[in-house]
Amino acid sequence: MRSSLPAAILTLAVCQLFASTLDAQASPPPGRAQPSPRRPALQRAGGIQGSEFVIVAHDKGFDAPSQVDAGLVNVRLFNRSTATQHFAILKVDRLDRVASIVEYLRAGDWNVPWISRMGGPESSAPGGVSSVSMMLDAGRYVVAQLPVAPTRGGPLVLTEVQELAVIRRADGAGAAALPATEVTLRMNEWGFTLEGPLVAGRRTLRVENAGQFEHHVSIVRFLPGRTFDQVVRWAEHPTGPSPYEAVGGTTNVERGRAVNVTVDLMPGDYALLCTTWNPLSKQLHSQHGMVKQLRVIS
């Protein structure tokens, strides 16, 4: 396991100049500092709520903070590796030792009752960014870097796992729920239902798991001349050059849970894919029909 290194977190310093030249009576006497006006401790561009949690993926592992405030957490993955990257945020109710969790996950045993799948940044292409906002309660978590390609029933080989402490804010402030979105994507057995138009630009989708099993969504853009069948086939059996570019999504989300996924969309053909392994049928969810073609309009 890597040691925990603070990631590069962009902190926006909002400088405001409050000059009161009209009311001479309100000005402090010479030599005394004017008290600064009270404002929220951390204000971000565009009024975005929540805490930032930045993961930077490299070819050998990743860097991420070891703690974050509870509440709304905006997870952002910067992919500085040469492969497509996926990360899972897992809530762990029994965190005796990280090593034991790694053993479970490496054995492909994700069905232990003390691990909950919170979602996480999915399908970030090399050089790309993947953004997922989620509500996290205070507790003990791990950040897991998932295999580059889907595994077909074999052991889930993790490259890295790191502990994450989600801390209750002392002031009790923070968002109580996911921000509202114009578009909702529902996942169930076995398909995707999209409510709302997908227009080109930076879009945030509320992604809900309305099914019984865990599901994920990988959002991919077709490369020129490629077909939906080619895209689905490659997602299931990745051999040769990819027919698509991964643009985002979320890794597995447990049933009843929702996250907000933010993607930059260009006009063109896209696919939604869930390639989660079904141990009962010994097939991928995509083989049960959990795929959808989309056209993004300008």
Ligand SMILES: [Cu+2]
């Ligand atoms: Cu699925």
